Amino acid sequence: MSLQTKSLVFLQRMLFQSFPAVEKELSNWRNVASLIPQPELRKQALDSLREKKFHCQGGSVYATLSPAKSLRRQLLKAIVSLQTISDYLDNLSDRSGIVNEDAFRQLHLAFTDALTPEGRDHDYYSCYPYFRDGGYLAALVKTCRQALADLPGYKKMQGHIMELAHLYCHLQIVKHLEEGKREAILKKRLEPLAQKYGLYWWELAAATGSTLGIFALMAAAADDGSKDRAAALKETYFPWIGGLHILLDYFIDQQEDRRGGDLNFCSFYCSQDEAAARFKLFLRQAKDKAAGLPEPGFHLLVVKGLPALYLSDFKARDPGYLSTCKVILQEAGAFSQQLFLLCRFLRRIGVI
Ligand SMILES: CC(C)=CCC/C(C)=C/CC/C(C)=C/CC/C(C)=C/CC/C(C)=C/CC/C(C)=C/CC/C(C)=C/COP(=O)(O)OP(=O)(O)O
Numbered sequence: 001m002s003l004q005t006k007s008l009v010f011l012q013r014m015l016f017q018s019f020p021a022v023e024k025e026l027s028n029w030r031n032v033a034s035l036i037p038q039p040e041l042r043k044q045a046l047d048s049l050r051e052k053k054f055h056c057q058g059g060s061v062y063a064t065l066s067p068a069k070s071l072r073r074q075l076l077k078a079i080v081s082l083q084t085i086s087d088y089l090d091n092l093s094d095r096s097g098i099v100n101e102d103a104f105r106q107l108h109l110a111f112t113d114a115l116t117p118e119g120r121d122h123d124y125y126s127c128y129p130y131f132r133d134g135g136y137l138a139a140l141v142k143t144c145r146q147a148l149a150d151l152p153g154y155k156k157m158q159g160h161i162m163e164l165a166h167l168y169c170h171l172q173i174v175k176h177l178e179e180g181k182r183e184a185i186l187k188k189r190l191e192p193l194a195q196k197y198g199l200y201w202w203e204l205a206a207a208t209g210s211t212l213g214i215f216a217l218m219a220a221a222a223d224d225g226s227k228d229r230a231a232a233l234k235e236t237y238f239p240w241i242g243g244l245h246i247l248l249d250y251f252i253d254q255q256e257d258r259r260g261g262d263l264n265f266c267s268f269y270c271s272q273d274e275a276a277a278r279f280k281l282f283l284r285q286a287k288d289k290a291a292g293l294p295e296p297g298f299h300l301l302v303v304k305g306l307p308a309l310y311l312s313d314f315k316a317r318d319p320g321y322l323s324t325c326k327v328i329l330q331e332a333g334a335f336s337q338q339l340f341l342l343c344r345f346l347r348r349i350g351v352i
Contacts (some may be wrong), residue, residue: 200268
């Protein structure tokens with residue numbers, strides 16, 4: 001089977017098996033969220049489930065990797081619950097008008113706890129002004145833990161998963177602090193590692209913001225993956241596929257973030273030409289490294305699917321970004337351009 005045909009098999013499984021399963025999982029979480037007693041927490045939980053559904057849909061592609069049906073179900077549960085935690089906490093840190101580093105740090109213990117099946121619980125809201133969530137966050141953590149405990153190779157992947165999770169939480173805690181302070185903290189922490197990869201600190205920061213490396217390692221855990229495979233996956237996703245992912249997210253959010261005073265990593269490039277050249281670098285590295293992994297067809301689908309998915313958003317239609325979009329899609333290749341048309345169609349008919 002050619003790589004492209006394999007990619008199409010994964011795409012078909014994603015659209016016809018994973019998407020309906022995600023729908024069911026999210027409907028269950030929506031029911032739990034609608035019972036949250038505290039109105040602000042209920043609003044943020046329900047908003048994140050509604051507005052960020054595509055995050056879980058996208059993540060669910062990793063559940064198509066496992067050949068065993070029962071493990072695919074557990075993978076999907078783990079992916080949807082972890083992504084839902086991520087999106088809920090992002091809203092609590094971004095949209096409630098609360099800026100408190102201790103509160104963000106304590107909330108994000110839910111993210112690392114969810115990835116620690118044998119771990120203890122924490123009081124996630126102990127520094128946050130609201131706390132009556134009716135057990136919503138604890139239930140998400142418990143579901144993720146239980147699903148991960150069923151993956152035969154989870155222990156072998158856990159070291160890399162926790163490394164990515166700590167980097168992710170650090171970004172999420174710092175990026176919601178006051179303007180001026182957040183850039184300085186990120187730069188100080190990430191510049192040495194960024195230099196190792198020949199990247200700018202903000203590109204490495206973007207890479208820490210992706211959950212895809214964690215999902216890829218979870219999928220390998222369903223397969224009892226080896227330590228070598230874990231290391232190869234980590235080096236492919238962090239910083240290359242993860243960086244590509246979140247830089248695309250920031251690329252299409254530039255105007256919105258400028259208006260809201262939010263940190264946007266694409267705003268640090270000195271020109272659109274520089275941004276385009278850096279996207280090309282991320283794409284080349286991501287494609288090269290994905291091609292060397294077991295199941296290259298799958299990981300290449302993700303690399304080529306990300307520009308298709310993000311650039312098909314209406315937010316990317318701004319005339320100022322058109323030339324960069326063209327460069328990215330050209331570099332991503334013909335299959336990516338076909339996926340772009342598919343994503344536009346799926347958006348038009350309301351599937352995504
Ligand atoms: C919806 C979907 C995936 C449709 C498939 C259509 C298709 C044919 C796609 C092509 C094939 C393919 C496999 C594409 C790749 C899909 C994929 C892997 C998508 C990734 C989705 C994902 C997991 C997103 C999570 C993003 C994340 C980690 C966010 C956390 C940090 C962050 C940047 C938060 C801000 O979120 P934002 O949405 O910008 O919201 P606010 O700024 O308003 O808070």
